[in-house]
Amino acid sequence: MYLASTIPAALTENAHTVVRWHETTFSVRSAGEATQRIHSVVTILDELGDEHARTIVGYDKLSKVTELTGVLYDGNGNVIKKLKKSDIDDFSTYADYNLFDDQRYKSAKFPKQPSYPYTVEFVIETTERNLMFYPTWVPQSSEHQSVEQAVFKVTMPKGLTLRYKELNMPGTVALSAAEDGGQHYVWKLLNRPAVEAEPFAPPGRERQPAVYTAPTEFEVQGYRGNLKNWADISRFYYTLNQGRDQIPDDLRQRVAALTADEKTTIGKVQRIYRFLQEQTRYVSVQLGIGGWQTIEAQKVAISKYGDCKALTNYTKALLNAVGVTAYPALVRAGNGQPDVLVDFPSFHFNHVLLCVPTEQDTLFLECTSGHDPAGYVGDFTGNRHVLLIMPEGGRLVRTPTYRATDNVQQRRISIKLTEQGDATADVRTYCTNLQRDNYVQPLYGLSRDEQRSWLLKRITIPAFDLDSYSIREEPGRIPAVTETLSLTVRKWATPSGTRLFVPLNLLSILGPVAPATQPRQSAVHLGASYNFEDSDTITYQIPKEFTPEFRLEPLTIESKFGKYSAHATIEGDKLVYIRRVSMHSGRFPATDYSEWVAFRRQVAKADRAQMVFIKR
Structure with missing residues (x-):
């Protein structure tokens, strides 16, 4: 069925793998539920492509894996092995720094083959009930990988509109009407040769074909939101966490005494930040409305730990107790991580900072750090856009850039x-x-x-x-x-x-x-x-x-x-x-x-x- 000899010679040049067929189908049923099906067939040309003989799919209480199948073929297209249930591992993401985490993964991998080429086929289907996030389609996902055929299909029901952004695509979307009055969106990528990243090249996002998608309206666990602009995201996050920044009276009195002789905002922030570092520790907590709702500040005051959301919210509450206004700031963090797409509002954030406007400057606090000085962001969150969370809806601002x-x-x-x-x-x-x-x-x-x-x-x-x-x-x-x-x-x-x-x-x-x-x-x-x-x-x-x-x-x-x-x-x-x-x-x-x-x-x-x- 999948003969390696039929691959065009141009697609094997400089390639370790060839994507023979990759189809992602995302079917939205309502603002709060969708099904995603991914069917991939990859021919592996040498040992540097062996990692593609494995697939991993994550799930939690808001998503369910309804199908995970796979077939291994030799170079002539003959079936060598089909995945059995015993070949599929199911494990938690729990680690020392993940104290609470309802995320799990299913993993399947075919054994290393004695000869090349060989082909692997996987089918993964999931149901999704957290539609804050729509898929990002990157059909050519790695260096030294060519693509023979790849298709991305999105079906929207009547009354819901898809937002999308195309990057480096050779063609644009094909639109057609669905039977129920909704809309079909289809993107294709054909015969894309392998590329080798040049040294000191710009981030991959600037070179790889990709389609980013997002909803205009969504629902998750009874919370409804709009996603037309950055202010919509800010208002949703604020509503999701509203009222969770209250601290006990004795703690309020303690931080008031701690900063009683400080006259400047910066001085108060520095003392509160040191108090935070001395009294709390970071753990990852992936719970609550898809991991986006924080633990209450009162619970952090008792337990002395929290994730980035919880420690940021807790610090905000401490500062509020001494008359200092601060705003959570959503950020796409990570050394080398690309900035958010400023012209495509979406939930592509993975971290939270605290923004504190002062008389002289604006400070950004990394509330998970036990050792950084107040206001230092480093390469992990520096020099990029962050979204301020405000009751009326926030805006994008930039974190500091450090000069030579x-x-x-x-x-x-x-x-x-x-x-x-x-x-x-x-x-x-x-x-x-x-x-x-x-x-x-x-x-x-x-x-x-x-x-x-x-x-x-x-x-x-x-x-x-x-x-x-x-x-x-x-x-x-x-x-x-x-x-x-x-x-x-x-x-x-x-x-x-x-x-x-x-x-x-x-x-x-x-x-x-x-x-x-x-x-x-x-x-x-x-x-x-x-x-x-x-x-x-x-x-x-x-x-x-x-x-x-x-x-x-x-x-x-x-x-x-x-x-x-x-x-x-x-x-x-x-x-x-x-x-x-x-x-x-x-x-x-x-x-x-x-x-x-x-x-x-x-x-x-x-x-x-x-x-x-x-x-x-």
Whole structure:
């Protein structure tokens, strides 16, 4: 039935899998109920495509899996195996951080095959009673995957209208009338070759064909809502959680006393935020109107835990008790997650912050964090749109963006060299904001021994011993970490006769990037992690009687992507090497990729600089 030999040659080029047939049918019965059926057939060409031999479907008390079947075929289309009930696992998403969770998953996977190609077919049908969410159709869902035929069908009943947004689609929707007076919507994608993501390419959403859908009216567990604009979503969320921000009188009096001598809003917010961090902890709670209704603040006051909704609502209640107004803010969170589609209002959020307008600024509080200063959002929720929740209906605003000068790494190193090239090094590194975030998980999530193992993997020196170390968080409104290391480095410098070859950059080498092997298609995208400023000051104590054979000329490299400078000076028996790098995030034309490669190649070469010392 599914002969691999019939796949067009153009669809196997650069592909690990070929989608032979993928049909998603979403049939809306009413504002509160729908059925979704997904029929997929994928031919797997090599072992890098084996992950597609598995399917996972989630469900909870608002959704039910009514069908999950599968068939495995060999390359000639012969049936090898059909899924049995015993082949389907059913498990909870419960984990240590998920204290309450009614979400479950069904998982089915065919065994690894001894030869390629082979084909897997799955049929999944679910009934849905949480129609806040309609499907997003992404038929070409992964890199190195081609598509032979894919179809997306949505049927709306009379009186309900579908909202949709097409991205990167070669064609537009086909409309036809349904028998009951409703409407059929059909999208197709045919013979789409596999693509390989280019390095430093924009997010996949900007390249992949996709159709986003959403309701205009919906119902979930007796709550009805409209979804025509962002204000509608804000009003619905507000109504869903209205009246759940009350706290006990004794707690109200306690926070009032805590902030009694504070005259500014920012001062009150900082004290309340520290109180929150000291008194509560984060757990995931996926309950209540599809996971969108919060636990009451009074319950959080007693239990001392909550998820992002509950802790945000609780903090809002604490601030309200001391006369500070704050608003929940829905956000699409995650490092590298795309921003919400600002022109397509929908419930594509996965997290909640708290927005606090103040006299000087607007603060966003990450209420699930036990260690961030008040107002810091980081790359997880920074530089994106959030939806403010207000009684009258809120609006989209942006969270803070951190500039290169905000994300610094300042490193000072003292190195003592021997004639044999061995060295001891004392290193002090100070990091702020996004650069500090690299230390958060090791600092707060790892034991002392685990921290040491993390450092040993992180330090890129070929041969060294870590004699001692410390990592500590620096107090203040700007998040910062100081790391100190004591190292013994074997054969860091290379002796040769009367000469000693000394590499200058101990820990901060910035490597090159891969050149393009074919004409660049996509823009050059440098994300938030490329907004930084690094400085290294390294002082080498050179063995007695050694003097430099030549001087290192100062070097400056400048481009639209950033600036690099390095110079070295000799002061008696000391060599002082100073290196600075400033990088800028941004979007650049595809034609600039060769310039990006050249800039990184120049920087990488400069970072490998050595000085030669000769014994007199």
